[in-house]
Amino acid sequence: MVSLAGVLWLNMISNSHTQVCYLCGQRLGDTRDHVFPRLLFPKGKAPTNLITLPACAQCNNKLSKDEEVFQQLILSGRALDTDVAREVWETKVRPNLKDKNRGLRQRVLRQTEIRKSVTFWGQQLHNWPVLNVDSASITRVLSKTVRGLYYLECRERLPDDVKIEVWFSQDQYERLIVPQLMPYARKTEVAKDILTYWRVIAADNPAASMTWFVFYHWNVFCVATVPPEVRSVSNAELTSSQSS
Ligand SMILES: [Zn+2]
Numbered sequence: 001m002v003s004l005a006g007v008l009w010l011n012m013i014s015n016s017h018t019q020v021c022y023l024c025g026q027r028l029g030d031t032r033d034h035v036f037p038r039l040l041f042p043k044g045k046a047p048t049n050l051i052t053l054p055a056c057a058q059c060n061n062k063l064s065k066d067e068e069v070f071q072q073l074i075l076s077g078r079a080l081d082t083d084v085a086r087e088v089w090e091t092k093v094r095p096n097l098k099d100k101n102r103g104l105r106q107r108v109l110r111q112t113e114i115r116k117s118v119t120f121w122g123q124q125l126h127n128w129p130v131l132n133v134d135s136a137s138i139t140r141v142l143s144k145t146v147r148g149l150y151y152l153e154c155r156e157r158l159p160d161d162v163k164i165e166v167w168f169s170q171d172q173y174e175r176l177i178v179p180q181l182m183p184y185a186r187k188t189e190v191a192k193d194i195l196t197y198w199r200v201i202a203a204d205n206p207a208a209s210m211t212w213f214v215f216y217h218w219n220v221f222c223v224a225t226v227p228p229e230v231r232s233v234s235n236a237e238l239t240s241s242q243s244s
Helices: 004-015 057-074 077-081 083-096 104-110 136-154 235-243
Strands: 031-034 052-055 112-120 123-133 163-170 186-191 195-202 205-215 219-226
Touching: 031 057, 052 057, 052 136, 057 083, 057 136, 077 083, 136 163, 136 205, 136 219
Parallel strands: none
Antiparallel strands: 031 052, 112 123, 123 163, 163 219, 186 195, 195 205, 205 219
């Protein structure tokens, strides 16, 4: 026997997409998750209007460790030449570097390796050396963000059979950004000097997308979402579908 409260609760969930966790799609989204992590910003300087989406507490908590690893990585290399990245480091990271976190930076660096080729939707596009972040943490954080963008655009969860691929590049801005796709990509500046992204979506299938995130001017991530039905689509076909 289902209680009246139970029926009302189920009704509430089934009638409103906004009440279901946008990440797992299985539990009630009773917390708000920041699509762009707050730890990108210096202490006390996160904008108050950052996008949030409903997420369950489990998904939300699970991501916080991942975001710490991610933060270490995006604050590496030439990013630290920028004032704002140094400010994040000084106000948020350094105070937290207690004994248990001492090896974190080394762990992040060990998780990177040189990869000689990049595939885009099943195709070999170019050969170039990129730092391949073989890290589930980084992939989970950026997958989360891309899931959030899709949810905002389509008001539904990105289907679970869509493959998400992540590439990382440091100091290789123009090489990672695929020049053929840039004319079709929409640029969004989330916060000046902190995060800008370019996003291109296949006209006939919004689950097929590429997004380039540039953190602190230097650290570039490319995230592709690849639905099973478009894995064999050629780059040329994608480009022509965007322009039609
Ligand atoms: Zn969830």
